[in-house]
Amino acid sequence: MLIVIFTLIWGIALFIFLFYSLISLLFRMISYPRDFYHFAGNQQPAKIDCNLQYYVIVPCFNEAGVIQRTIKGLLKFKQFEIVVVDDASSDGSISKIKQINNSRVHLLRRYVPNAHTGKGDVLNFALDYICQITIRQGVPFEKVIIGVVDADAQLADNALQRLNAYFSLPKTNITQMRVKMYPHFKNGLQILQDIEFFSINHMAQIMRMYTKTVGLSGNGQFFRLKPIIDKIGVHPWGNALLDDYELTIKMMLKKLRVDYMTDTYVYQEALTSPKRFIRQRSRWVQGDLNCLKYLPQVIKSRILSRTQKLGIYYFLLQPWLNFLADIAIIILTAITLTHWHDLYSYLPIMTFSLVIGGLVTFSLFWGIIFGIFYCRDLAHYHEPPLKKRQLFFLPIGISYMYVILFFSIIMAYWRWSFHQNSWIKTEHGKNAA
Structure with a gap:
């Protein structure tokens, strides 16, 4: 009886995951790049709006190893004003920031006990400052573009060109850039994170673009200030550990559509340590659970379409599906090991071998498919290719990284x-790069 119950649980979770993956894959194959101009920044406006004012917020807490590189990278874009918010760092981040003598760098500081209260508070703190500046300068809020870039990040060279093309269209409000890890990987874990963001999540975001369910990432999000202030308020970010998706839900509930940029992206550091990787993902999972408080509003909403509601339900359901599926796999494995002789006597060795081989082949199939798309993406955007040894282990890594x-x-x-x-906190710097 236990075998039947947990097999059913595992089967349901697997079906939902495979259905979602298949739909994402079909959208990736059929719609893009054929429908190139459907995506943010790929349009060609009649005229570029030269009055756009960009403020890029960079949250900083103990980022001495990477913060200078990030600020210098952003300063290459002449339209950017960089607002760095130091959240009571203790590692010399402040001195690193002050070494960059540029009037376009604005350093804000938070002090304990008011510091270390989450990324949402840091971003809201910066937004207060930006609103004060723009009001003093008499800049209309509809001309002010707010960006969020992590302290370990860097924008692609064509980022500003795509942003200007997008925000020069008057009806555009919010966009999320594609995300990529820095190349020149030190181990396989970094490659797997790059595949996850640059190709697998990219496929999902393409599908969400058509279903109007694009999710913000914590890195590389840009929005026009006026609609956010008008519909959400002066402090749009909340206190969920997944501040980006919490803001996504708030925007969708206010009928604000998030668009997706496919052909420019933001680089960020991939973690080399499995321990840090697990800690980072635990924060994301917990942040997903924090967003459950919006479920009643989503259910009752008359603004959201059925497709949008299903997209939110799927996202909020993921931790529960993953938890139940993992428990089911552990219990089924334990039952198999403890009743090995019974299974061996019940199933002929050939049948048993075929079943095991079929399951392994099935799991590797998705690794091969995603691996092919990833390699094509690297070649298309002239990113460094993987070595042959890395290519060999790619399907195995993709298929089993979530274990x-x-x-x-x-x-x-x-x-x-x-x-x-x-x-x-996700630690960055020399040991995490």
Whole structure:
């Protein structure tokens, strides 16, 4: 009986995951790049708006190893004003920032006990400052573009060109850039994170563009200030550990559409340490659980379409599906190992081998498919290709990378159950690059 129940749980979770993956894959194959001009920044406006004022917010907490590189990279874009918010760093980040002598760099500082209260508070703090500046200068809010770039990030060279093309169209409001990890990887874990963001999440975002369910990332989001202030308020970011998707839900509930940029992207550091990787993902899972408080509003909303509601339901359901599926796999594996002799006597060795081989082949199939698209994406955007040895292990890594995330799910549920909502910082720098 236990085998039937947990097999059913695993089967349902697998079906939902495969259905979502298949739909994402079909949208990627059929719609893009054929429908190139459907995506943000790929349009050609009659005239570029030269009055756009960009403010890029860079949250900073103990980022001495990477913050200078990030600021210098942003200063290459002449229209950018960079607002760095130091959240009471203790590692010399302030001195690194002050070494950059440029009038377009604005350093804001938060001090304990008001610091270390989450990324949302940091971003709202910066937005207060930006609103004060623009009011003093008499710049209309509809001409002010707010960006969020992480302290370990760098924009692609064509980023400003795409942003200007997008925001020069008067009806555009919010866009999310494609995300990529810095190349020249040190280990396989970094490659897998790049595949996840640059290709797999990219496929999902393409599908969400058509279903009007594009999700913001914590890195590379840009929006026009006026509609956000008018519809959400002067402090749009909340206190969920997944501040980007919380803001996405708020925007969708106010009928603000998020667009997606496919042909420019933001680089960020991939983690080399499995421990840090698990901690980072546990924060994301817990942030997903934090967003459950919006579920009643989503259910009752008359603004959201059925497709949009299904997209939000799927996102909020993911931690629960992953948790149940992982538990089911562990229990089924335990039953198989403890009843090995019974299974061996019940199934002929040939049948048993075929079943195991079929399951392995099936799991590797998705790794091969996603790996092919990833390699094509690297070639298309002239990114460094993988080595032959890395290509050989690619399908295995893609197919089984989420096994280690079981520990992040357990950590997230533990913290969530005991209301431990403190920010789990992702460490950057030489050891994490």
